Amino acid sequence: xxxxxxxTILCCVSFLVTCAATMQENTAEEEAPAPPARFFRxxxxxxxxxxxDNSVTFNLNAPEATEVFLRGDWMAGSPGGIPLTTxxxxxxxxxxxxxxxxxxxYYFTIDGVRVLDPSNTQMKRDGTRIENILxxxxxxxxxxxxxxxxxxxxxxxxxxxxxxxxxxxMYVYTPPGYEKSNQRYPVLYLLHGAxxxxxxxxxxxxxxxxxxxxxxxGEAEPMIVVMTNGNANQPGTNGEVAPPPEDRPEAxxxxxESLVNDVVPFIEASYRTLTTPxxxxxxxxxxxxxxxxxxxxxxxxxxxxxxxxxxxxxGIDSTFTQQLIALRDENPELYWIAIGEDDFLYEGNQxxxxxxxxxxxxxxxxxxxxxxxxxxxxxxxxxxAPLLFR
Amino acid sequence: xxxxxxxTILCCVSFLVTCAATMQENTAEEEAPAPPARFFRxxxxxxxxxxxDNSVTFNLNAPEATEVFLRGDWMAGSPGGIPLTTxxxxxxxxxxxxxxxxxxxYYFTIDGVRVLDPSNTQMKRDGTRIENILxxxxxxxxxxxxxxxxxxxxxxxxxxxxxxxxxxxMYVYTPPGYEKSNQRYPVLYLLHGAxxxxxxxxxxxxxxxxxxxxxxxGEAEPMIVVMTNGNANQPGTNGEVAPPPEDRPEAxxxxxESLVNDVVPFIEASYRTLTTPxxxxxxxxxxxxxxxxxxxxxxxxxxxxxxxxxxxxxGIDSTFTQQLIALRDENPELYWIAIGEDDFLYEGNQxxxxxxxxxxxxxxxxxxxxxxxxxxxxxxxxxxAPLLFR
Numbered sequence: 002x003x004x005x006x007x008x009t010i011l012c013c014v015s016f017l018v019t020c021a022a023t024m025q026e027n028t029a030e031e032e033a034p035a036p037p038a039r040f041f042r043x044x045x046x047x048x049x050x051x052x053x054d055n056s057v058t059f060n061l062n063a064p065e066a067t068e069v070f071l072r073g074d075w076m077a078g079s080p081g082g083i084p085l086t087t088x089x090x091x092x093x094x095x096x097x098x099x100x101x102x103x104x105x106x107y108y109f110t111i112d113g114v115r116v117l118d119p120s121n122t123q124m125k126r127d128g129t130r131i132e133n134i135l136x137x138x139x140x141x142x143x144x145x146x147x148x149x150x151x152x153x154x155x156x157x158x159x160x161x162x163x164x165x166x167x168x169x170x171m172y173v174y175t176p177p178g179y180e181k182s183n184q185r186y187p188v189l190y191l192l193h194g195a196x197x198x199x200x201x202x203x204x205x206x207x208x209x210x211x212x213x214x215x216x217x218x219g220e221a222e223p224m225i226v227v228m229t230n231g232n233a234n235q236p237g238t239n240g241e242v243a244p245p246p247e248d249r250p251e252a253x254x255x256x257x258e259s260l261v262n263d264v265v266p267f268i269e270a271s272y273r274t275l276t277t278p279x280x281x282x283x284x285x286x287x288x289x290x291x292x293x294x295x296x297x298x299x300x301x302x303x304x305x306x307x308x309x310x311x312x313x314x315x316g317i318d319s320t321f322t323q324q325l326i327a328l329r330d331e332n333p334e335l336y337w338i339a340i341g342e343d344d345f346l347y348e349g350n351q352x353x354x355x356x357x358x359x360x361x362x363x364x365x366x367x368x369x370x371x372x373x374x375x376x377x378x379x380x381x382x383x384x385x386a387p388l389l390f391r
Numbered sequence: 392x393x394x395x396x397x398x399t400i401l402c403c404v405s406f407l408v409t410c411a412a413t414m415q416e417n418t419a420e421e422e423a424p425a426p427p428a429r430f431f432r433x434x435x436x437x438x439x440x441x442x443x444d445n446s447v448t449f450n451l452n453a454p455e456a457t458e459v460f461l462r463g464d465w466m467a468g469s470p471g472g473i474p475l476t477t478x479x480x481x482x483x484x485x486x487x488x489x490x491x492x493x494x495x496x497y498y499f500t501i502d503g504v505r506v507l508d509p510s511n512t513q514m515k516r517d518g519t520r521i522e523n524i525l526x527x528x529x530x531x532x533x534x535x536x537x538x539x540x541x542x543x544x545x546x547x548x549x550x551x552x553x554x555x556x557x558x559x560x561m562y563v564y565t566p567p568g569y570e571k572s573n574q575r576y577p578v579l580y581l582l583h584g585a586x587x588x589x590x591x592x593x594x595x596x597x598x599x600x601x602x603x604x605x606x607x608x609g610e611a612e613p614m615i616v617v618m619t620n621g622n623a624n625q626p627g628t629n630g631e632v633a634p635p636p637e638d639r640p641e642a643x644x645x646x647x648e649s650l651v652n653d654v655v656p657f658i659e660a661s662y663r664t665l666t667t668p669x670x671x672x673x674x675x676x677x678x679x680x681x682x683x684x685x686x687x688x689x690x691x692x693x694x695x696x697x698x699x700x701x702x703x704x705x706g707i708d709s710t711f712t713q714q715l716i717a718l719r720d721e722n723p724e725l726y727w728i729a730i731g732e733d734d735f736l737y738e739g740n741q742x743x744x745x746x747x748x749x750x751x752x753x754x755x756x757x758x759x760x761x762x763x764x765x766x767x768x769x770x771x772x773x774x775x776a777p778l779l780f781r
Contacts, residue, residue: 065503113455114504117521122629124521131507131514131521147626149558152549159542168539180661204631236537239512241594271570 046092048120049107049135056098057135059107061118064091066111073107073135075100077374078343082110102139103376104207106132127197127205127375143214144383145207150217151177155209157199160267164259169230170237171264172199174209175272176216176223185273187280187390188225190260190304191382192289194311198238199230205375211383221386224282227268231256231289257295261303279334282389284308286378287346291315297333298324305334306389310381311341311373314349317356329362335388339367339381346373436482438510439497439525446488447525449497451508454481456501461485463497463525467764468733472500492529493766494597496522517587517595517765533604534773535597540607541567545599547589550657554649559620560627561654562589564599565662566606566613575663577670577780578615580650580694581772582679584701588628589620595765601773611776614672617658621646621679647685651693669724672779674698676768677736681705687723688714695724696779700771701731701763704739707746719752725778729757729771736763 048060059071070082075097085093106125109116117124123134136142153176162169176186191208193201202208208226215221230237233256260283269276283304285293290312297307298321336357340350357364367384371377438450449461460472465487475483496515499506507514513524526532543566552559566576581598583591592598598616605611620627623646650673659666673694675683680702687697688711726747730740747754757774761767 111504112502114501114506116504116506124516126514147558152558152560154546154548156544156546158544168537168542170542 046120048118051135051137052096054099055102055137055139056096057100057137058094058096059085059109059118060120061085061093061109061111062091063093063111066093068112069093070110071095071097071107072110073097074105074374074376075103077372085109098137100135100137102137102141102143104142104145104379105135105137107135108132125204127201141380144211145379146214147210148214148217150213152213153177153209153216154179155203158271160263162259162263164254164262165233165256166253167236169235169259170199171230172203172228173268173272174203174212174226174228176225177213178223179225179273183273184223185275186223186225187275187282188227188268188272189282189284189306189386189389190227190229190264192229192231192260192283192285192292194231194285194287194289198232198235199228200238200241202226202228206379206382208382211379212386215383215386222390224386224390225268225272225274227264229256229260229264231285231292233259255295257292257299260292260296261300265303278302278305278331280305280390282306282308282335284310284337284382284385285312286310286381287373288313297328301328302331305331307333307336308381308385309338309350309353310378311344311346312338312350312353313346314353317352322356322360325356325362326360329360333362335385336362336364337367337385337388338364339369339377339384341369341371341373341377343370343372344377436510438508441525441527442486444489445492445527445529446486447490447527448484448486449475449499449508450510451475451483451499451501452481453483453501456483458502459483460500461487461497462500463487464495464764464766465490465493467762475499488527490525490527492527492531492533494532494535494769495525495527497525498522515594517591531770534601535769536604537600538604538607540603542603543567543599543606544569545593548661550653552649552653554644554652555623555646556643557626559625559649560589561620562593562618563658563662564593564602564616564618566615567603568613569615569663573663574613575665576613576615577665577672578617578658578662579672579674579696579776579779580617580619580654582619582621582650582673582675582682584621584675584677584679588622588625589618590628590631592616592618596772597769598772601769602776605773605776612780614776614780615658615662615664617654619646619650619654621675621682623649645685647682647689650682650686651690655693668692668695668721670780672696672698672725674700674727674772674775675702676700676771677763678703687718691718692721695721697723697726698771698775699728699740699743700768701734701736702728702740702743703736704743707742712746712750715746715752716750719750723752725775726752726754727757727775727778728754729759729767729774731759731761731763731767733760733762734767 046060046062050058061069063069069085071085072082083095083097085095087093109118118133121133124131125134153174156173157170158173159168159170191202212221212226216223268274281304283293283296290309293307293309297304338350340347354366369377369380436450436452440448451459453459459475461475462472473485473487475485477483499508508523511523514521515524543564546563547560548563549558549560581592602611602616606613658664671694673683673686680699683697683699687694728740730737744756759767759770
């Protein structure tokens with residue numbers, strides 16, 4: 002036991018939340034106790050405040066908190082967070098940075114409870130984790146925003162996966178002008194990591210904005226980007242699609258098989274695609290990099306452009322080597338590997354690189370700073386997209 | 392000051408969050424202080440547990456909390472929440488219900504701080520508000536789930552709005568089979584309320600699931616559903632699209648004008664639509680109901696199907712009356728008004744009904760229990776969709 006102040010956060014909520022709390026009527030199943038005076042609107046606080054030098058001030062109204070911490074993506078590599086301080090026992094504040102231009106995520110902890118910044122309506126979801134967004138503008142983050150350029154369409158599309166025995170959902174990006182042209186387009190199959198789903202590459206990866214901007218600059222070919230759900234048992238995003246009702250069966254088979262057997266034929270039948278191996282790329286991050294390895298070793302002539310981002314590398318043995326030799330003999334246009342120097346999957350990637358040297362497959366290796374982060378995966382997509390289909 | 396226990400919540404997070412906290416590396420801009428022992432994984436707790444009689448138990452691991460409350464949609468009309476109790480000072484629990492079959496939202500407060508249920512990965516967003524989802528199965532909520540039926544596509548589409556001087560984003564639902572048919576389809580323009588955006592009708596309103604299921608049962612005509620962003624100054628959803636970079640201009644003009652001048656022509660040029668007034672419906676909730684009134688009074692012959700859900704009704708005067716008479720003379724196929732008996736907009740809707748009686752326009756009035764809730768708006772969509780284009 003220790004003596005601290007009783008904790009109440011004054012939530013600065015939109016008028017609709019207030020409406021919802023005060024004006025909605027339904028059959029109350031329970032007799033609610035006296036209100037604990039927590040469901041009201043507090044004063045407006047501006048947070049985060051971005052300053053001219055890219056330092057950032059975070060402010061929080063929490064008059065009954067004992068301690069408040071800020072945790073942001075830019076602290077990756079350091080445990081814990083940065084304490085906020087208060088002079089009037091009401092508004093807590095901290096200034097950090099200057100921060101690099103980037104799409105950062107952050108959250109607060111108030112007396113140990115993880116909370117979103119109530120003054121910031123911008124949020125992002127990574128699987129089950131929700132954080133606030135802070136975009137620090139600059140050259141590096143410029144690709145991640147919707148500029149005044151032609152935009153592609155992102156469609157949430159259902160397809161049958163006989164391999165998995167499931168109806169499943171994917172996202173399909175069609176480039177600007179797709180709807181009105183008669184052109185056929187090459188296709189990038191872009192795979193997410195463990196903990197993510199078909200939503201990850203647009204929400205966190207900003208793949209649609211990156212492609213829109215690179216295409217507008219003439220730095221990438223217009224292409225279709227197919228973003229599947231790599232969790233074989235999941236029809237689609239948790240909460241929006243899953244869990245499925247009871248009339249859905251369990252999945253059978255593996256995701257890499259289903260990508261080749263189900264997804265590629267569906268895409269090539271449903272969209273105006275170019276359909277030679279030269280018109281197909283596959284790339285993935287972490288678990289999706291592992292999927293990319295499985296897919297390309299199992300189908301050596303199908304994709305001429307291959308990208309591994311912070312990839313999970315497993316099971317290098319004689320079969321793996323023989324399959325990689327078969328892949329080499331198909332003359333891929335691009336075998337592209339990127340990883341951060343601090344990534345926990347770094348060693349596995351070095352083993353793969355050694356094997357690539359040994360069997361003399363042509364490859365491109367990009368080593369960046371940082372680790373296993375969406376910062377790096379956005380950068381890797383920005384780097385590989387200009388190399389595809391050219 | 393009062394004496395309570397120090398508060399720490401043990402977050403039950405996915406392995407990826409653990410990876411992120413422990414394995415990521417980046418340039419740390421700040422020297423982080425010693426970790427406050429808050430960024431670790433706790434034991435697995437199952438919450439919510441749905442029982443056979445549709446009662447529900449909520450569980451939370453919060454060994455240092457002093458008081459925990461549950462607040463759920465089903466308590467609308469009552470302020471405050473229901474207290475959870477603990478016997479071992481670690482796991483807090485409460486059982487509620489039986490609850491009606493419905494797609495409920497809920498959250499906890501821990502010592503006054505609003506938090507999501509860390510054991511439930513299903514979440515929904517309403518504008519700036521994020522809550523956990525609890526789906527209680529049954530006839531009423533059956534339409535809101537993705538059953539094993541053919542599914543339509545939901546596309547996030549950009550369009551130019553010369554009326555507002557902005558590029559903007561909308562969601563377009565195309566019915567199952569659209570991609571492979573040569574058929575032309577009627578169009579429902581479906582508008583959200585204040586605080587929402589173009590995401591609301593699919594995420595909270597489950598419009599795509601409702602349409603998929605009604606079409607599969609033969610209870611609704613296959614139709615295109617266009618879900619715009621009714622906030623004239625917003626290019627699209629906060630966080631995903633907005634705020635825009637500085638190279639975007641401010642909006643000019645009104646949303647109702649832009650719907651007729653920009654959105655309808657764009658949809659009819661871009662999709663295989665039927666294009667007579669008999670093939671166009673417009674419906675909206677709350678602010679979107681107000682928009683629907685403006686749109687149909689200003690363009691009396693354009694939409695033959697009109698739906699007002701818990702609608703904002705303003706400015707009934709002689710001009711309004713003259714415009715409503717002009718609308719009547721266009722013989723709309725359906726003028727459909729629904730509101731809950733406890734809705735705070737009830738009186739305005741009664742005034743409109745009196746005027747409809749006075750000028751002898753044919754209309755349908757549906758009065759339900761409850762108030763200004765997504766529960767009602769899902770029900771209203773489920774009721775009106777079978778009446779359209781038949």
